[in-house]
Amino acid sequence: xxxxxxxxPLLIWVVPIVLGFMFGRxxxxxxxxxxxxxxQAWLHLPxxxxxxxxxxxxxxxxxxxxxxVVVSVDYFKRAAAGLRSIVGGPVKSYESLLDRAKREAVxxxxxxxxGAHEIVNLRLETASLSKNTRGGVGAVEVxxxxxxxxxxxxxxx
Amino acid sequence: xFLSNIETIPGKTITASHGxxxxxTVRAKHVGRDIMAGLKNIVGGELRGYTELxxxxxxxxxxxxxxxxxxxxANAIVxxxxxxxxxxxxxxxxxxxxxxxTVA
Numbered sequence: 001x002x003x004x005x006x007x008x009p010l011l012i013w014v015v016p017i018v019l020g021f022m023f024g025r026x027x028x029x030x031x032x033x034x035x036x037x038x039x040q041a042w043l044h045l046p047x048x049x050x051x052x053x054x055x056x057x058x059x060x061x062x063x064x065x066x067x068x069v070v071v072s073v074d075y076f077k078r079a080a081a082g083l084r085s086i087v088g089g090p091v092k093s094y095e096s097l098l099d100r101a102k103r104e105a106v107x108x109x110x111x112x113x114x115g116a117h118e119i120v121n122l123r124l125e126t127a128s129l130s131k132n133t134r135g136g137v138g139a140v141e142v143x144x145x146x147x148x149x150x151x152x153x154x155x156x157x
Numbered sequence: 158x159f160l161s162n163i164e165t166i167p168g169k170t171i172t173a174s175h176g177x178x179x180x181x182t183v184r185a186k187h188v189g190r191d192i193m194a195g196l197k198n199i200v201g202g203e204l205r206g207y208t209e210l211x212x213x214x215x216x217x218x219x220x221x222x223x224x225x226x227x228x229x230x231a232n233a234i235v236x237x238x239x240x241x242x243x244x245x246x247x248x249x250x251x252x253x254x255x256x257x258x259t260v261a
Binding site for chain 2: 016019020023024027028031051052053058059060061062063064066068069070071072073074075077097104120121123125127128129139141143145146147149
């Protein structure tokens with residue numbers, strides 16, 4: 001036991017990294033599966049970053065809708081990103097995190113207006129919640145907002 | 158109250174403009190949530206506590222903006238924008254602003 005004592009500080013680093021690697025990877029896989037399924041299910045509600053409605057016809061009403069998500073990166077990815085910053089280049093581990101967060105925010109936005117026909121002026125904002133909190137929780141918030149358009153029902157002929 | 162983040166309220170016409178209205182909230186997260194988030198931080202993923210917290214504060218900011226618009230006699234707010242900034246350790250400001258108008 002005595003012989004291992006010098007390694008205890010190392011364990012404090014290694015254990016979260018290993019846990020982060022296992023659960024983080026599992027989480028990511030599950031999340032991507034859910035995102036793909038829901039994106040398929042919401043294909044009938046197109047979103048555009050354009051400020052003008054693309055669909056022709058009479059507009060019945062519109063409303064401001066939003067969706068947001070706060071995600072944090074796991075310890076393994078943070079360590080990987082730390083190593084990456086030595087040599088530079090694309091930080092894959094953060095790319096997938098932000099990609100998931102953005103798609104999730106847009107999906108939540110769509111889920112908040114099930115009867116809409118179109119989403120216009122989709123805007124995404126990313127805010128870091130861990131700025132200047134050394135040792136704090138490293139997390140980003142992705143916030144999506146847009147105007148949902150409800151078309152008037154076509155007259156029954 | 159109609160809200161949109163484009164220049165008009167689709168399907169309506171703007172008859173009068175009342176100027177910029179805004180609402181803001183500054184919220185701190187409480188310790189319990191912070192501890193949970195710290196644990197969640199090891200494995201990564203969504204921090205539900207924070208998502209809820211930010212949504213609540215955003216709703217409150219929107220309510221404040223609406224109240225201001227109502228006071229001006231407007232019935233709609235166009236070009237609504239949001240911004241978030243962390244002002245201090247553990248606290249974030251949510252700011253929402255737009256142009257108050259009357260539509261018919």
